[in-house]
Amino acid sequence: MVEISSDVIRGYNDTIILSILMKEPSYGYGISRQIKEISDGKYAIKETTLYSAFTRMEKNRYIESFTADEDPKGNGKKRTYYRITDEGRTYYGTKCEEWDVTREVIEKFIAQKEGE
């Protein structure tokens, strides 16, 4: 099975993270698992990549962090959650449009297999 080198995805990690946060706020480890799940195990974001994306995107105001209980029943332990902002939504929309163009352009160069 072809495994994706994450360098390929460079430039789209932020968008992937935001796509998850579009549904509902989440946190580091959770997002990491969701990415693995949604991609059928084909893509596993590195922890360092993920957390540095959080820092960057919070600085850019695409996301906001807040703390909440790990366990709703409350064992006292907290987690850092992230929530997408309006600016984040706008950015996400732009990147989705950009993706369409990018895909088209790359496919003009790259050999495509028919009927699959």
Place this chain on the structure above:
Amino acid sequence: MVEISSDVIRGYNDTIILSILMKEPSYGYGISRQIKEISDGKYAIKETTLYSAFTRMEKNRYIESFTADEDPKGNGKKRTYYRITDEGRTYYGTKCEEWDVTREVIEKFIAQKEGE
């Protein structure tokens, strides 16, 4: 019109260059123009990016350089041409397969517009 930031394409610049060399040997400036043309002006590779890709890919033995006349009629001026190697062809094939998976994975995250 959406313009592609080349960072998005990072990881596929080499493949795009190779796709052009699959057809016939070419040289820096020529490849640059072909990329602009094939992409309908949507992607313009930076000179520095292009030439550093040549260096890297020659080191990796994906391409070979040779010099030839700029003008077949011969004004004496030479250009550096590049030709894809067998290793380059193999690499290109691998990247094309990888692209299929990459595209699928990214599109599992990114909102897709229907019927366009």
Place this chain on the structure above:
DNA sequence: CAGACATAGTACGACAGACGTAGTACGCCA
């Protein structure tokens, strides 16, 4: 009871590819 594994991160430094800027050199055209 020890060790592995899952959860949930933080810190630090290295690397590679892309990019900005600049410079060379030649020919052509206005």
Place this chain on the structure above:
DNA sequence: TGGCGTACTACGTCTGTCGTACTATGTCTG
């Protein structure tokens, strides 16, 4: 004469990714 197209080269910077390592807690298992 100066700008533009052609055809590069050199050098340094930036950014996102990644490797490595460390902390801390809880659960499961042999």
